[in-house]
Amino acid sequence: MTNRFLLIASAILLTAIGLTWWLQSRQVQPVAITPSLTDQIEYCLTCHADLTEISPSHPVETYGCVLCHGGERLALDANLAHSSMRGGNNQSDLSVVEQSCGGSNCHSGESAEGQDHIQRVMTSIQSTYAGAIANVRYTYGAQTDLTPLFGSVAVNDTSLPSQTGILHLEAFAISSENNQFLQTFGENCLTCHLNSTGVEDSLSTRFTGCSACHSPAGESRAGEIHTLTTAMPYTQCNTCHNRGNYDLRTMTFVERSDEAVTRLESYYQPIGQFTQCEYSLDCVDCHTRTEAMGDGDIHANQKDIEYVQCKTCHGTLTELPLTMTLTDPEDIAFRLAQLNPLMDLQVGDTILVTEQGEPLWNTRLLPDGNYELIGKATKQLFIFRPVMGSACTQDGLEQSSAYCHECHAVEH
Amino acid sequence: MRPNFFQHIHPPTIPAEQTRWRYTLGAGGTAIFLILVLAVSGALEMFYYIPSTGEAALSVQTISFLVPFGGLVRNLHFWAAQLLLIVSAVHLIRVVFTGSYALQRRFNYLLGLALFILVILLDFTGYVLRWDTGIQWALIVGTNLVKTIPWIGNSLYKALVGGAYPGSATLVRFYSWHVFGLMLLAAILMIWHVFRVRRDGGIAVPPPKQRDDIVRISRKELVRVEVVAMLLSGSALLLLSAYFPAPIAPGITEITALSGAASAPWFFIWVQQMLKWGDPFFWGVLVPLIVLTILGLIPFIFPKPASQDLGRWFPPSNRLAQIALVVIALVITALTLVELRPVQ
Amino acid sequence: MNLFSRRDFLKLAGQGFLVASGFFGLGIFTRFLGYQAEPTPPIEFDLGLATDYPVGSRTNLPEIPAVLVRSETGFSALSLACTHLGCTLEQEDNIFSCPCHGSHFDEHGMVLRGPAKKGLVMLRVEQNDQGHVILYAAS
Numbered sequence: 099m100t101n102r103f104l105l106i107a108s109a110i111l112l113t114a115i116g117l118t119w120w121l122q123s124r125q126v127q128p129v130a131i132t133p134s135l136t137d138q139i140e141y142c143l144t145c146h147a148d149l150t151e152i153s154p155s156h157p158v159e160t161y162g163c164v165l166c167h168g169g170e171r172l173a174l175d176a177n178l179a180h181s182s183m184r185g186g187n188n189q190s191d192l193s194v195v196e197q198s199c200g201g202s203n204c205h206s207g208e209s210a211e212g213q214d215h216i217q218r219v220m221t222s223i224q225s226t227y228a229g230a231i232a233n234v235r236y237t238y239g240a241q242t243d244l245t246p247l248f249g250s251v252a253v254n255d256t257s258l259p260s261q262t263g264i265l266h267l268e269a270f271a272i273s274s275e276n277n278q279f280l281q282t283f284g285e286n287c288l289t290c291h292l293n294s295t296g297v298e299d300s301l302s303t304r305f306t307g308c309s310a311c312h313s314p315a316g317e318s319r320a321g322e323i324h325t326l327t328t329a330m331p332y333t334q335c336n337t338c339h340n341r342g343n344y345d346l347r348t349m350t351f352v353e354r355s356d357e358a359v360t361r362l363e364s365y366y367q368p369i370g371q372f373t374q375c376e377y378s379l380d381c382v383d384c385h386t387r388t389e390a391m392g393d394g395d396i397h398a399n400q401k402d403i404e405y406v407q408c409k410t411c412h413g414t415l416t417e418l419p420l421t422m423t424l425t426d427p428e429d430i431a432f433r434l435a436q437l438n439p440l441m442d443l444q445v446g447d448t449i450l451v452t453e454q455g456e457p458l459w460n461t462r463l464l465p466d467g468n469y470e471l472i473g474k475a476t477k478q479l480f481i482f483r484p485v486m487g488s489a490c491t492q493d494g495l496e497q498s499s500a501y502c503h504e505c506h507a508v509e510h
Numbered sequence: 511m512r513p514n515f516f517q518h519i520h521p522p523t524i525p526a527e528q529t530r531w532r533y534t535l536g537a538g539g540t541a542i543f544l545i546l547v548l549a550v551s552g553a554l555e556m557f558y559y560i561p562s563t564g565e566a567a568l569s570v571q572t573i574s575f576l577v578p579f580g581g582l583v584r585n586l587h588f589w590a591a592q593l594l595l596i597v598s599a600v601h602l603i604r605v606v607f608t609g610s611y612a613l614q615r616r617f618n619y620l621l622g623l624a625l626f627i628l629v630i631l632l633d634f635t636g637y638v639l640r641w642d643t644g645i646q647w648a649l650i651v652g653t654n655l656v657k658t659i660p661w662i663g664n665s666l667y668k669a670l671v672g673g674a675y676p677g678s679a680t681l682v683r684f685y686s687w688h689v690f691g692l693m694l695l696a697a698i699l700m701i702w703h704v705f706r707v708r709r710d711g712g713i714a715v716p717p718p719k720q721r722d723d724i725v726r727i728s729r730k731e732l733v734r735v736e737v738v739a740m741l742l743s744g745s746a747l748l749l750l751s752a753y754f755p756a757p758i759a760p761g762i763t764e765i766t767a768l769s770g771a772a773s774a775p776w777f778f779i780w781v782q783q784m785l786k787w788g789d790p791f792f793w794g795v796l797v798p799l800i801v802l803t804i805l806g807l808i809p810f811i812f813p814k815p816a817s818q819d820l821g822r823w824f825p826p827s828n829r830l831a832q833i834a835l836v837v838i839a840l841v842i843t844a845l846t847l848v849e850l851r852p853v854q
Numbered sequence: 855m856n857l858f859s860r861r862d863f864l865k866l867a868g869q870g871f872l873v874a875s876g877f878f879g880l881g882i883f884t885r886f887l888g889y890q891a892e893p894t895p896p897i898e899f900d901l902g903l904a905t906d907y908p909v910g911s912r913t914n915l916p917e918i919p920a921v922l923v924r925s926e927t928g929f930s931a932l933s934l935a936c937t938h939l940g941c942t943l944e945q946e947d948n949i950f951s952c953p954c955h956g957s958h959f960d961e962h963g964m965v966l967r968g969p970a971k972k973g974l975v976m977l978r979v980e981q982n983d984q985g986h987v988i989l990y991a992a993s
């Protein structure tokens with residue numbers, strides 16, 4: 099009797115062992131890389147081999163995946179591998195950005211080297227939303243002046259000295275507000291800053307943190323966005339800007355409802371006047387890095403940080419626009435130009451520069467006194483002349499864009 | 511020819527009653543088999559496991575995902591360990607419910623209880639060796655419970671943890687306990703326990719004159735039964751290991767506060783529930799020790815089963831002991847289920 | 855007559871299953887232990903600018919171990935690991951001697967005296983775009 103059992107049990111064991119061998123052979127073959135910056139082997143590419151390289155300046159052979167994203171580098175089980183990833187699917191979220199994109203060799207180094215992006219972004223007005231919050235609280239009597247006290251998240255100014263004197267912001271919290279309008283404001287209106295992903299399933303959804311701008315969505319909004327670029331098209335800025343208007347009485351945001359056909363129509367809401375520059379170029383062609391990412395101080399109003407004007411590129415009747423001739427091959431203008439190769443910038447070229455010394459590296463002074471500019475995202479070439487010596491009848495003291503619009507806006 | 515140790519514990523003939531599945535459930539023998547599996551799979555794991563706080567969790571991931579059949583070896587080790595706890599408990603219950611702890615078998619019963627404690631400690635130390643976020647309850651709460659013991663608590667804690675708080679010294683000590691200290695003790699006790707079975711007259715059955723079933727089986731037959739049991743248990747273990755992976759979590763990067771989902775290992779969940787009721791020493795140390803003491807005193811304080819009642823389940827003569835065990839088992843199970851109930 | 859009954863067949867089959875399981879088990883054991891966790895160590899050495907090594911020079915590099923030779927025709931390298939059991943050779947005049955068991959080699963790597971039997975291994979040397987000398991140690 100036992101002999102029969104013995105036979106059957108042996109057969110069962112052989113089947114079980116054969117099964118384990120078969121399962122082992124079906125296991126996915128691990129794909130390893132050893133990035134040169136970490137010298138630690140990673141197996142992320144076993145499943146993610148078809149992911150596009152994120153940018154030419156972050157090649158996967160050098161950085162790998164784990165250095166930026168975190169995660170378990172040896173795990174071949176998806177749940178375990180992703181469980182310790184920083185910031186979920188976005189490691190540039192400002193709560194974890196220092197560990198992901200920071201470090202003195204990367205993007206939170208010395209301001210003199212131009213490497214302090216993270217410190218600047220965290221206090222920038224696009225992140226804190228401090229001006230809007232202060233304005234609304236002042237309007238409803240929750241504070242006695244426009245000094246910003248609250249931001250989208252709590253933040254400290256760590257790059258002293260501060261020219262604004264504002265060293266700290268508390269996190270705005272609906273529960274700490276007594277005024278019903280301010281509470282509604284907190285519920286409806288705090289979706290346009292770098293710590294928010296926007297309204298879900300609308301055209302305003304974006305990543306938080308650095309990727310809010312630097313990882314623009316492609317043609318389709320579905321699927322993974324694995325890109326880092328400095329050539330952001332206006333559509334990415336429009337995930338916050340030009341979306342519609344706030345109605346302070348009902349404390350709601352009214353999305354724009356116009357049907358856009360041309361680029362101008364899709365760019366801006368049909369409420370303003372715009373020159374050809376303002377809709378042919380992308381936002382990043384004029385608005386500088388300091389304007390977008392901040393200067394390290396906590397500001398009360400966007401007007402404190404925006405300074406680029408028409409005359410920055412075009413000059414006035416009496417002054418040519420500011421330029422600088424590139425003599426140092428280590429100049430940051432060359433590094434910026436290399437990130438987005440549009441024009442072959444050489445030592446000895448003269449480029450436009452802003453009033454604060456920021457190089458407009460996608461421009462160049464031509465031998466005939468005109469200037470050329472290549473759109474960073476559109477790659478379109480523009481040749482333009484300075485105001486000086488032209489038929490422009492401007493009053494030299496009036497340099498606001500509304501003044502220039504009187505003649506140059508597209509409706510005229 | 512002088513008999514060897516194997517032949518000594520496999521006598522030329524034994525009563526067939528002693529080998530019936532419906533009597534013993536094969537629990538004791540399965541436990542021995544599981545220990546063998548644990549020894550072999552554990553030895554294999556030792557080729558790749560690194561008992562250092564920075565590398566432990568990574569080495570466990572290497573075994574699980576990268577080493578050929580590493581996942582199988584680890585899962586075998588994990589399942590054999592958990593099944594051993596269950597099978598040992600079944601064996602304990604069987605021994606009490608059949609009155610096989612009485613008279614000359616009293617010492618062996620205590621040996622078995624000591625083995626049970628060692629198995630729990632081995633399970634616990636092995637669990638901690640993962641050194642990942644999943645084991646933090648065991649590490650922090652378990653070691654802090656030691657500190658609550660009056661007078662000797664702090665010294666005991668220092669000896670166990672090797673420092674002021676759990677760190678690299680703790681891992682090395684737990685590794686040494688798991689791989690050598692506790693294993694050596696368990697091996698000695700196991701051999702003694704098996705030897706005592708034979709010396710106490712084999713598995714408990716009524717004495718020959720009071721026996722109904724007088725069939726005896728040969729040594730060869732006994733060995734065949736054992737082999738069949740091992741083959742079937744082995745196959746079951748292989749299938750479990752192939753389809754249900756052992757738990758794993760990201761490695762501990764620094765010993766900080768427990769995450770909200772911190773949980774005890776499954777065999778201590780009843781203790782985790784009791785710890786919500788009050789003083790940690792009383793509920794976390796004293797009460798489990800009292801339970802253990804009651805179990806140990808069963809052969810001493812309860813009426814003993816009559817010799818003609820041996821060899822069958824639920825003999826009437828030791829009802830009290832059976833009831834005591836049922837109560838303990840039910841309470842522990844109830845506490846576990848209450849703790850596992852989802853939060854309302 | 856030798857009858858091979860059904861019982862014998864079944865017994866043989868049972869033993870066959872167990873033996874087959876045993877082979878599978880041995881296979882598991884072997885493959886398990888054959889895994890290599892560490893990536894292979896680097897085998898390239900950047901020795902600096904080629905201009906640092908004048909023509910006719912012989913440079914001892916004990917950390918590899920190798921000797922870098924620059925002749926009129928270019929760079930070459932000899933491994934200084936003794937072909938007997940691997941000890942690092944020492945140099946006296948133009949003879950390489952092994953401190954472990956007394957093997958001797960000449961400046962071209964030929965065996966002068968045993969117990970080594972084979973001559974020294976030639977290693978690959980190249981120059982990269984920046985004019986650096988790259989030595990490829992034996993793997």
